[in-house]
Each structure stands twice: as structure tokens, then as C-alpha cells.
Amino acid sequence: MKPTSKGRFLFVFMLAAAMMLSACTGGGNEADGSKGSSSEKGNASGNKKVSISMFDRGQVSSDEGTYEENRWVKWIREQSGIDVKMVPVPRNEAQSTLNVMIASNQAPDLIWEFDRTYIGRLVSQGVVQPIDEYIEQYSTSYKKYLEENPELKAHLTFDDGKMYAVATKRPITAVANHGMWIRQDWLDEIGMEKPKTLDELIQVAQAFKEHYPDSTPIVGPTTADIYAGLNAAMSTQWYLEDGQMKYGATLDRFRDAIALEKQLFDLGLVDKEYFTDSNNQRANQLWTTDKAGIWMFQWGSGQVDLMMKDLLTNVPDAEPVPLESVETVNGKHGLYQEAIPHIYVAFNKDMKDPETAVKYLDWIVDQGWFTLMNGEEGVHYTKSGDTVKRMDTDKYNKEVLYANEYAVLKQMEVKPEDLIEQAADDELSQRLATLSAEALETALKNEFRRDIPYQPNFDEINEIRSTLDTFIRETRATTVTQGEKYTADWAIEEIRKEWTRLGGPEAEKIAQQWYEDNKANF
Structure with missing residues (x-):
């Protein structure tokens, strides 16, 4: 008999709960x-x-x-x-x-x-x-x-x-989420323009590596999600493919996102340790100490402002500017944006x-x-x-x-201009606010692909995700870091097999029925 999601939940977390309780007095x-x-x-x-x-x-x-x-x-x-x-x-x-x-x-x-x-x-x-x-x-x-x-x-x-x-x-400051930043002064130094396509992005990163050999061209805590967003294939999102509900992690486009991640790793254009940089300290340090040329993070926020301030304090001549989404073989899509x-x-x-x-x-x-x-x-x-x-x-x-x-x-x-009006009058605060306003407009310039306004909620997919999300992370890490034996084609096949083993085809049927029942309300 298949366990209910409530039963699964209690089974999964009771051991951890017991450990927490042992540290509390009186169990209350x-x-x-x-x-x-x-x-x-x-x-x-x-x-x-x-x-x-x-x-x-x-x-x-x-x-x-x-x-x-x-x-x-x-x-x-x-x-x-x-x-x-x-x-x-x-x-x-x-x-x-x-x-x-x-x-x-x-x-x-x-x-x-x-x-x-x-x-x-x-x-x-x-x-x-x-x-x-x-x-x-x-x-x-x-x-x-x-x-x-x-x-x-x-x-x-x-x-x-x-x-x-x-x-x-x-x-809109909360609708915009992911963003990319690039060092304009580095671009000027190597005589290149902001990249507009994925191939150009890779070429720029390679040029950064050649000109600044001690650098890590691309850093940031949101790299994997940005690769997925560029290819319109967020791994936890449902998409409508020819009217059929399909899970993002099973799409060819997600394979393309993994292939990009592996390519950049193999070319030495990203930090070799980013899979273990769980608190993002290493990525942030590389960016703020003049050791990175492209930062994949957010369009802005208090934390971004702090990172930008640290960079400009450490490197007064630095010129970080927002970078627009680049076009891939799957078209041009906005980076992740939040729902209403x-x-x-x-x-x-x-x-x-x-x-x-x-x-x-x-x-x-x-x-x-x-x-x-x-x-x-x-x-x-x-x-x-x-x-x-x-x-x-x-x-x-x-x-x-x-x-x-x-x-x-x-x-x-x-509104973007409000960020400038609201900032303090000192030169650095105004500069950071101007950058944030420009980055906000850049982040919203290209529409993020969201085929349905919100994701369906049902026990089958919730149970699948508890296992599948971990499997995807492990499969990505293996594919990216373990050499040519593991390809993006291998990764997507492994993910699809796990999806099927966990009951994904049945989840797709339920998601399709959910879509048919709810699409009139979207």
C-alpha cells in the first residue's frame, strides 16, 4: 500500500525531530x-x-x-x-x-x-x-x-x-529575481562588447581567463538556475509542451542547461569548488576582490548592494554593470522572475x-x-x-x-527611478542605486517563461520531488565534475529513468488533468 504524504513526512523527519527534542528541556x-x-x-x-x-x-x-x-x-x-x-x-x-x-x-x-x-x-x-x-x-x-x-x-x-x-x-523589485553582472572595465581592457549570445558569453569568459590568468571568469550562487532560465527549463517547474504538461527536469532543454554547466566547468571558466560553496562565501569573495568578471546572482537587493559596495571599496576603478539575458539554441528568455x-x-x-x-x-x-x-x-x-x-x-x-x-x-x-530618489545623497550610494535601477530594468527586459501562473500541488509530485530534487543535484555534480565519461545526454537519461521509477508518468497525467480543470481560471 502506498504511504500517504503525511505518513511519508512523519517518517522522514521523526529522527531529526527526535534529535531536536533531545536538545530541548521538557519536550515543549x-x-x-x-x-x-x-x-x-x-x-x-x-x-x-x-x-x-x-x-x-x-x-x-x-x-x-x-x-x-x-x-x-x-x-x-x-x-x-x-x-x-x-x-x-x-x-x-x-x-x-x-x-x-x-x-x-x-x-x-x-x-x-x-x-x-x-x-x-x-x-x-x-x-x-x-x-x-x-x-x-x-x-x-x-x-x-x-x-x-x-x-x-x-x-x-x-x-x-x-x-x-x-x-x-x-x-517589481521583488518580481525581478536573478540577474547577471559583468565588469565593463574588463571588457574595455580586452576590447570586447557585452555578449548577446551564449557563444559570445563563452568567448568573453575565455578572453577574461586569458587576460586575467588568476581570475575565475564566472562566479555566483545562482549559476545553475541561470543556465536553466536561459534555456527555459527550470528543473522544478511544469511547462506546456504542445498543450501537454511536462516537468522541466525531463525536457531536452534541461539537458542543454546541464551541457552548458559542464562546458563552462571543463573550460575552467567557473570555480572548481562551487558545488561545495554552500554559503556562497567563496563566490562573493572572488567577486569583491577583483578575481571575477561575471557574477550570476540577483538583479539587486540589500545583499547585492553590500557586495557591490565591497567591490567598489576594494577596487575603486571597477565598473560592474548589469548583463542582459543571452540567446541560446532555445531562444532568448528572461532569467527567473517571481510570480505575483x-x-x-x-x-x-x-x-x-x-x-x-x-x-x-x-x-x-x-x-x-x-x-x-x-x-x-x-x-x-x-x-x-x-x-x-x-x-x-x-x-x-x-x-x-x-x-x-x-x-x-x-x-x-x-519604479526603477524610485531607487535613485530613495538612496542617500553620498556619491557611492547614488552610484549603487543607479546600478540597481539599471539592473532592475535589465532583469525585466526579457520575459521569463512561465507557462502557468502557479505550479500544481498534489501528493504524487510532492512525494517525487522529495527524492528527485536530490537526485538531480547529485547527477548534475557527477556530470559536471567527473570528466568526459559523464555527458549531458547521460544525465538527462538518468533523470528521466529516475522520474519514471518514482511515478513521473502518473504525475504527468494528474498534472494534465489539473491543467484542464484549472486553465479557465488562469
Whole structure:
């Protein structure tokens, strides 16, 4: 008998959960010794309580405190009137960490992710609960927001027709995701133009290697996804091929992405150790110390600004500029861009006080997000009309940037030129903002191929992915690093065989039926 996804989930994570529990006292909530979800109807002082997950990106300096306790958490509690408990999870291990918390009854009341598929798995496993009635009964601000943005509803509704998450629309600064950067000064030195095709990109990288022999021409933590995006074959995304739903990892185009990855490795144009550079420190160091000519990362963000600042501080004459998508044998496609919803916030089924959770989210979407994104007026920014202008970039990065993690719902509308207007007036901040604005326009110039607005959620593919994703990573690593014996053709055949072994053909039938049933709503 085939195990249910819930059974599979518990089986996979109970050992890890047991290890976590052994480190806790009393087997209950780490902060207060209670068991299960940490929310209660009220505490001794009469305050409402709610707990919420958030991503730990390592951005809180020691003198600011921790992600759990700092000036902004204190401010949130004071302004919202709710005793909020922040539950950090490492960004690069967020889902696995949350899974352990869920299996051990340690999960917070509100669980969020950028990944709709992950929330869908929690729906299938019975971890989170429908929220339609809560929004209708308790909400004012978010209910109004959803009425004004009805296109969000389909993304928040799952297979049983009920809503399981809240989300706000992404500003274009969050729609744009992946990007490429290139050293214009290096191009000028070797007398070459920005590459427009894949062949030209490789030629430029080879010229960089010849002219700067100590360099690693191409670095960055998103290289594999960028290769896939250029070929319109993201390994975890479904595509419509002649009206038929096909999984990206099984397509010929994904083979082409692996072939590109292997070619660049064999030519010595990428870091030989990038498969083990799990925290991206090596890639970032190569870029910021004048040892790399092409950086595959994001179009921009606080972290990108920090990396660019480090580069320009170390190499004042450096001229990093955004690089547009290049054309491949599969056409010209934009790099990865996000879907309309920003962050999916779901409600733990064990939550004791959904009313307080809704009130907290209403406060965030109505007013709390603005301060968490911008800081304190007169200290971190000045305002003229609707324009918010940063006063000191370094001060903002240290004292406010990490608070962005708490703004899980926000009503932001951003134009590229706003980035320049909002930046501090010093020369470096203006230069970085100008680069970010140009990079944003570049990242959005070519449309990312997204055949369906959101990915289907069903147990069969969720179970397959738990094994297939790891298999793909291992197969890519073998193909890329282990010499000519392992080709991209070998890799795609191995992936297809594993896909079939795991039940992929049946998943395709289910995905096709899902598409036929839902396409009228797209």
C-alpha cells in the first residue's frame, strides 16, 4: 500500500525531530516550555500572543541584538499591541528546519515561505488550515486589500477550493529575481562588447581567463538556475509542451542547461569548488576582490548592494554593470522572475488564537510594513510627498535592513527611478542605486517563461520531488565534475529513468488533468 504524504513526512523527519527534542528541556516550546503551537488567548498581562517564522540571513549585528529580540521586535510589540515571538530559520535550510519543527510540535503559529509548492505540501499533509472564515470574521485591512487585488485569490486557494495563506502583490523589485553582472572595465581592457549570445558569453569568459590568468571568469550562487532560465527549463517547474504538461527536469532543454554547466566547468571558466560553496562565501569573495568578471546572482537587493559596495571599496576603478539575458539554441528568455504573490503566510492547524494572528497581519499590511522597510523618519529616512529618501546607507543596512524580514505583508509600488530618489545623497550610494535601477530594468527586459501562473500541488509530485530534487543535484555534480565519461545526454537519461521509477508518468497525467480543470481560471 502506498504511504500517504503525511505518513511519508512523519517518517522522514521523526529522527531529526527526535534529535531536536533531545536538545530541548521538557519536550515543549523552547521559549516558554509549553507544548505545541506557542499562541495563547492571552497571557498574564492580558496581551495577545502569536508566533511567526522568519528567515535568518545573518544580518543582525551583535550590538543590534538577535532576530528574536531587537529594537524592531520591541517596536512591533508596542505598536501592534501583540506579544509577537519571532522564530528564525536559516534561509538556506528554511524548509528542512520548519519540517523538523512541525514534526516535533515546535512550529510557530504563522509559517511563511516564498514557495507556493512548499505551502501546498503543508496543505496536503494537514499541517496548515483553511483561513477563509478567519479573514471574513476577523479581518478589516487584509480583507479590503484582497478585494482590491482579486487576482491574488487563485494563488492562495488550493485544491479543495479553500484559502490556506495570505499574501500581498510583489513590487517589481521583488518580481525581478536573478540577474547577471559583468565588469565593463574588463571588457574595455580586452576590447570586447557585452555578449548577446551564449557563444559570445563563452568567448568573453575565455578572453577574461586569458587576460586575467588568476581570475575565475564566472562566479555566483545562482549559476545553475541561470543556465536553466536561459534555456527555459527550470528543473522544478511544469511547462506546456504542445498543450501537454511536462516537468522541466525531463525536457531536452534541461539537458542543454546541464551541457552548458559542464562546458563552462571543463573550460575552467567557473570555480572548481562551487558545488561545495554552500554559503556562497567563496563566490562573493572572488567577486569583491577583483578575481571575477561575471557574477550570476540577483538583479539587486540589500545583499547585492553590500557586495557591490565591497567591490567598489576594494577596487575603486571597477565598473560592474548589469548583463542582459543571452540567446541560446532555445531562444532568448528572461532569467527567473517571481510570480505575483510575494510571501505565502499560512496558519498552523494547532494555532490557538487565529483572531490575534489575523489582527497582527492586518496591522502589518495596514501600517507596520512601512516602518519595517524604511526605518524611523528623521533617523533613517526623510520624506517628501510619497518619496522616501535614505539618509545614511550604512546606518540603514545595519539598523533596518534585517527588519525587512518581519514585513511579511506590504503594499509597495516601486519604479526603477524610485531607487535613485530613495538612496542617500553620498556619491557611492547614488552610484549603487543607479546600478540597481539599471539592473532592475535589465532583469525585466526579457520575459521569463512561465507557462502557468502557479505550479500544481498534489501528493504524487510532492512525494517525487522529495527524492528527485536530490537526485538531480547529485547527477548534475557527477556530470559536471567527473570528466568526459559523464555527458549531458547521460544525465538527462538518468533523470528521466529516475522520474519514471518514482511515478513521473502518473504525475504527468494528474498534472494534465489539473491543467484542464484549472486553465479557465488562469
